[in-house]
Amino acid sequence: xxxxxxxxxxxxxxxxxxxxxxxxxxxxxxxxxxxxxxxxxxxxxxxxxxxxxxxxxxxxxxxxxxxxxxxxxxxxxxxxxxxxxxxxxxxxxxxxxxxxxxxxxxxxxxxxxxxxxxxxxxxxxxxxxxxxxxxxxxxxxxxxxxxxxxxxxxxxxxxxxxxxxxxxxxxxxxxxxxxxxxxxxxxxxxxxxxxxxxxxxxxxxxxxxxxxxxxxxxxxxxxxxxxxxxxxxxxxxxxxxxxxxxxxxxxxxxxxxxxxxxxxxxxxxxxxxxxxxxxxxxxxxxxxxxxxxxxxxxxxxxxxxxxxxxxxxxxxxxxxxxxxxxxxxxxxxxxxxxxxxxxxxxxxxxxxxxxxxxxxxxxxxxxxxxxxxxxxxxxxxxxxxxxxxxxxxxxxxxxxxxxxxxxxxxxxxxxxxxxxxxxxxxxxxxxxxxxxxxxxxxxxxxxxxxxxxxxxxxxxxxxxxxxxxxxxxxxxxxxxxxxxxxxxxxxxxxxxxxxxxxxxxxxxxxxxxxxxxxxxxxxxxxxxxxxxxxxxxxxxxxxxxxxxxxxxxxxxxxxxxxxxxxxxxxxxxxxxxxxxxxxxxxxxxxxxxxxxxxxxxxxxxxxxxxxxxxxxxxxxxxxxxxxxxxxxxxxxxxxxxxxxxxxxxxxxxxxxxxxxxxxxxxxxxxxxxxxxxxxxxxxxxxxxxxxxxxxxxxxxxxxxxxxxxxxxxxxxxxxxxxxxxxxxxxxxxxxxxxxxxxx
Amino acid sequence: xxxxxxxxxxxxxxxxxxxxxxxxxxxxxxxxxxxxxxxxxxxxxxxxxxxxxxxxxxxxxxxxxxxxxxxxxxxxxxxxxxxxxxxxxxxxxxxxxxxxxxxxxxxxxxxxxxxxxxxxxxxxxxxxxxxxxxxxxxxxxxxxxxxxxxxxxxxxxxxxxxxxxxxxxxxxxxxxxxxxxxxx
Ligand code: FES
Ligand code: FES
Numbered sequence: 001x002x003x004x005x006x007x008x009x010x011x012x013x014x015x016x017x018x019x020x021x022x023x024x025x026x027x028x029x030x031x032x033x034x035x036x037x038x039x040x041x042x043x044x045x046x047x048x049x050x051x052x053x054x055x056x057x058x059x060x061x062x063x064x065x066x067x068x069x070x071x072x073x074x075x076x077x078x079x080x081x082x083x084x085x086x087x088x089x090x091x092x093x094x095x096x097x098x099x100x101x102x103x104x105x106x107x108x109x110x111x112x113x114x115x116x117x118x119x120x121x122x123x124x125x126x127x128x129x130x131x132x133x134x135x136x137x138x139x140x141x142x143x144x145x146x147x148x149x150x151x152x153x154x155x156x157x158x159x160x161x162x163x164x165x166x167x168x169x170x171x172x173x174x175x176x177x178x179x180x181x182x183x184x185x186x187x188x189x190x191x192x193x194x195x196x197x198x199x200x201x202x203x204x205x206x207x208x209x210x211x212x213x214x215x216x217x218x219x220x221x222x223x224x225x226x227x228x229x230x231x232x233x234x235x236x237x238x239x240x241x242x243x244x245x246x247x248x249x250x251x252x253x254x255x256x257x258x259x260x261x262x263x264x265x266x267x268x269x270x271x272x273x274x275x276x277x278x279x280x281x282x283x284x285x286x287x288x289x290x291x292x293x294x295x296x297x298x299x300x301x302x303x304x305x306x307x308x309x310x311x312x313x314x315x316x317x318x319x320x321x322x323x324x325x326x327x328x329x330x331x332x333x334x335x336x337x338x339x340x341x342x343x344x345x346x347x348x349x350x351x352x353x354x355x356x357x358x359x360x361x362x363x364x365x366x367x368x369x370x371x372x373x374x375x376x377x378x379x380x381x382x383x384x385x386x387x388x389x390x391x392x393x394x395x396x397x398x399x400x401x402x403x404x405x406x407x408x409x410x411x412x413x414x415x416x417x418x419x420x421x422x423x424x425x426x427x428x429x430x431x432x433x434x435x436x437x438x439x440x441x442x443x444x445x446x447x448x449x450x451x452x453x454x455x456x457x458x459x460x461x462x463x464x465x466x467x468x469x470x471x472x473x474x475x476x477x478x479x480x481x482x483x484x485x486x487x488x489x490x491x492x493x494x495x496x497x498x499x500x501x502x503x504x505x506x507x508x509x510x511x512x513x514x515x516x517x518x519x520x521x522x523x524x525x526x527x528x529x530x531x532x533x534x535x536x537x538x539x540x541x542x543x544x545x546x547x548x549x550x551x552x553x554x555x556x557x558x559x560x561x562x563x564x565x566x567x568x569x570x571x572x573x574x575x576x577x578x579x580x581x582x583x584x585x586x587x588x589x590x591x592x593x594x595x596x597x598x599x600x601x602x603x604x605x606x607x608x609x610x611x612x613x614x615x616x617x618x619x620x621x622x623x624x625x626x627x628x629x630x631x632x633x634x635x636x637x638x639x640x641x642x643x644x645x646x647x648x649x650x651x652x653x654x655x656x657x658x659x660x661x662x663x664x665x666x667x668x669x670x671x672x673x674x675x676x677x678x679x680x681x682x683x684x685x686x687x688x689x690x691x692x693x694x695x696x697x698x699x700x701x702x703x704x705x706x707x708x709x710x711x712x713x714x715x716x717x718x719x720x721x722x723x724x725x726x727x728x729x730x731x732x733x734x735x736x737x738x739x740x741x742x743x
Numbered sequence: 744x745x746x747x748x749x750x751x752x753x754x755x756x757x758x759x760x761x762x763x764x765x766x767x768x769x770x771x772x773x774x775x776x777x778x779x780x781x782x783x784x785x786x787x788x789x790x791x792x793x794x795x796x797x798x799x800x801x802x803x804x805x806x807x808x809x810x811x812x813x814x815x816x817x818x819x820x821x822x823x824x825x826x827x828x829x830x831x832x833x834x835x836x837x838x839x840x841x842x843x844x845x846x847x848x849x850x851x852x853x854x855x856x857x858x859x860x861x862x863x864x865x866x867x868x869x870x871x872x873x874x875x876x877x878x879x880x881x882x883x884x885x886x887x888x889x890x891x892x893x894x895x896x897x898x899x900x901x902x903x904x905x906x907x908x909x910x911x912x913x914x915x916x917x918x919x920x921x922x923x924x925x926x927x
Binding site for chain 1: 747748765768769772776777779780781782783784785786787788789791792794821822823825826832836839840843844845846847848849850851852855873874875877878879880881882883884885886887888889890891
């Protein structure tokens with residue numbers, strides 16, 4: 001890890017019962033909205049991870065990340081176990097309770113260690129972690145593919161290495177031998193020369209008296225034994241017999257059930273509701289009026305849903321009541337034009353002189369791309385159970401941001417943060433949606449009004465119509481080739497910049513590049529959606545590069561290759577994808593192959609898609625994925641994430657469309673917001689490269705590259721360039737012979 | 744709409760239980776809320792996702808749109824009843840673990856109930872058979888390749904071979920199972 005700075009702590013102590021506890025914490029340096037309630041002063045420290053070594057030699061990692069099937073607990077435990085040289089069968093991980101004390105190091109010390117015998121606590125450091133951590137702000141928020149990249153790398157590996165070093169030091173002392181003669185393996189310390197061997201736990205008490213080394217030696221990747229292995233995930237057995245309890249499965253004695261309907265137009269509020277019919281229905285106990293919603297509470301969810309339909313509700317009118325999707329795209333166009341005309345644009349990049357390079361180019365291409373709003377459609381609809389009793393409010397739910405949820409509930413109900421308890425459950429999908437606490441706040445409000453424990457379940461219709469959407473985006477390109485077919489100018493303007501900042505930036509060497517954006521706000525709520533801005537810009541930029549390749553009459557793979565000299569890591573991934581996909585072997589008529597390359601969240605992914613066009617319909621036959629996440633902690637887990645990212649992105653590319661009509665979302669359920677199903681799922685072949693580059697994420701980087709690779713394959717097969725998603729908008733049958741492209 | 748509660752007897756995972764319910768209420772909510780078996784999930788409520796799949800007399804059905812009245816007296820099997828009484832996993836459950844199928848896991852009860860019904864009707868399904876039987880079950884985490892692999896794995900292990908027990912007398916097999924036994 002190199003040098004250490006003053007940005008992090010590592011500390012240890014012995015708990016009652018002889019448990020050795022080691023904590024690693026990293027200063028945030030700044031307060032963000034979500035974390036503000038947890039730190040009172042700038043520079044206060046948030047805990048990254050706690051590790052416990054139990055007297056029976058078990059090791060537990062306590063991490064502040066939620067499990068949504070991405071295998072985070074298993075991967076983080078692997079990172080810890082490897083550095084510790086622990087026996088994998090004795091290692092487990094658990095999610096930290098969403099207590100401030102776990103998040104705040106000063107409190108956490110007291111919380112975890114209690115009245116333990118603690119030596120002097122030293123403030124030490126864990127090198128350049130600070131930058132990464134404060135960028136990702138992932139400490140209690142699971143998102144941004146950051147768990148392995150931050151908590152794993154800067155928390156658990158460091159804690160594991162420190163623990164190992166302390167245990168060895170204690171053994172050296174007890175056996176009176178030099179520490180250099182000791183080895184650790186499978187949770188035992190060994191001294192080969194004297195054939196002595198003892199479990200870690202024998203040294204836990206003594207280790208707790210030591211000051212942890214601030215510079216524990218981390219393994220080189222060539223020394224990894226557990227990292228890099230496809231260990232079975234901890235969370236899987238409970239998911240094959242129905243025993244895993246998701247948020248929706250919470251059971252609280254005396255619990256009632258609530259169904260809810262929100263104002264269809266975002267921004268509208270409740271004016272009045274006639275509750276007579278609903279309240280007369282069997283099992284219905286309460287109708288709760290919220291600012292922008294009405295909930296019915298009853299003895300069962302079905303009863304409540306039926307009664308919801310019997311309500312006569314009037315909502316306020318808003319400025320958006322007549323707005324539809326075309327008008328939104330038209331607004332984007334107008335705002336982009338105005339921004340250009342006024343010289344108001346904000347630049348992501350402005351190298352050389354793209355405008356004149358394109359003006360003087362031998363071949364010019366221009367294109368306008370759009371993608372629609374998208375809902376997350378987590379398999380488990382939004383839900384939360386709440387109960388206010390004895391001065392406190394308990395919430396049961398599955399979320400990506402437990403501390404933020406507590407703060408939001410406390411805020412909305414005017415309670416102290418400490419009066420809200422949150423029991424976080426595994427999530428039936430998160431994808432960014434479960435970082436927003438609206439559903440938990442509603443459950444708390446309804447439970448308070450009803451005076452009983454209440455389980456609020458959103459219908460799928462509400463889930464689709466009241467999401468925090470992936471933003472619709474318009475992106476325009478101008479590209480210029482010189483007489484040799486070299487890309488000399490790249491000019492890209494798009495609307496509404498979000499995260500991550502680098503999403504629209506291409507890795508290709510283009511002498512003159514201008515990337516800039518305009519703002520064009522709408523009334524549609526938006527938020528993170530798997531891979532965030534990469535999901536839109538990956539489609540735009542990797543499609544437009546393909547357009548330029550065809551304009552240059554070049555092979556799209558070779559065209560990309562020729563501009564990647566400065567990026568050997570990307571080149572390796574791209575080459576491998578072309579090789580694995582037999583890029584050079586031509587496909588028969590009616591089939592096509594498309595390629596894409598995308599760096600996101602510290603990982604590089606290339607994809608090659610093969611499609612067949614049959615009676616105007618596209619079938620995706622095969623997807624080759626090459627992924628370089630630096631080091632794949634759990635290769636099968638990374639493979640699963642790539643498969644998942646591909647299908648998620650493929651659903652979006654083929655079918656995903658949330659349209660606004662009269663200010664409200666048109667789609668409602670899986671019949672009009674369709675999903676890729678078993679019969680349409682392509683064969684996905686994932687190949688993993690361990691380049692030893694800094695650790696990257698796995699949950700999101702599989703998503704951005706599928707839409708452009710698909711669109712490029714469709715172009716190869718049909719000559720139709722997909723510039724709007726979803727693909728289902730196009731009737732490919734009638735376009736087969738058209739080549740209305742590039743001009 | 745009728746909302747007259749009445750006693751209804753359901754046989755779920757071999758156990759007979761009588762509940763008070765509106766006969767029109769979907770079976771899903773009786774299973775989850777009244778019987779407390781939460782392994783069966785709610786995903787869409789309109790027979791579009793398969794998360795609520797249970798078996799009714801061995802047939803996969805969407806319990807979110809099946810009124811309790813249609814299940815009265817029939818054998819209902821939920822995910823909790825898929826393993827055998829001694830707790831041994833159904834071969835599909837084991838294959839799901841071996842192939843590391845679940846991601847978030849929310850769809851998987853329904854996937855397993857559909858797959859189990861498929862294999863009992865068709866021990867060696869082709870890819871097309873799997874497509875037909877499984878296309879009603881959405882997996883938002885996109886684990887379709889793994890689901891297919893796990894089904895094939897069980898089919899390979901348990902398929903036609905499962906009907907042939909060399910230790911049993913030939914005649915018993917011939918009478919017990921109407922299959923050709925090839926000793927070659
Ligand atoms: S919940 Fe029954 S099919 Fe979706
Ligand atoms: S495993 Fe998440 S929906 Fe299938």
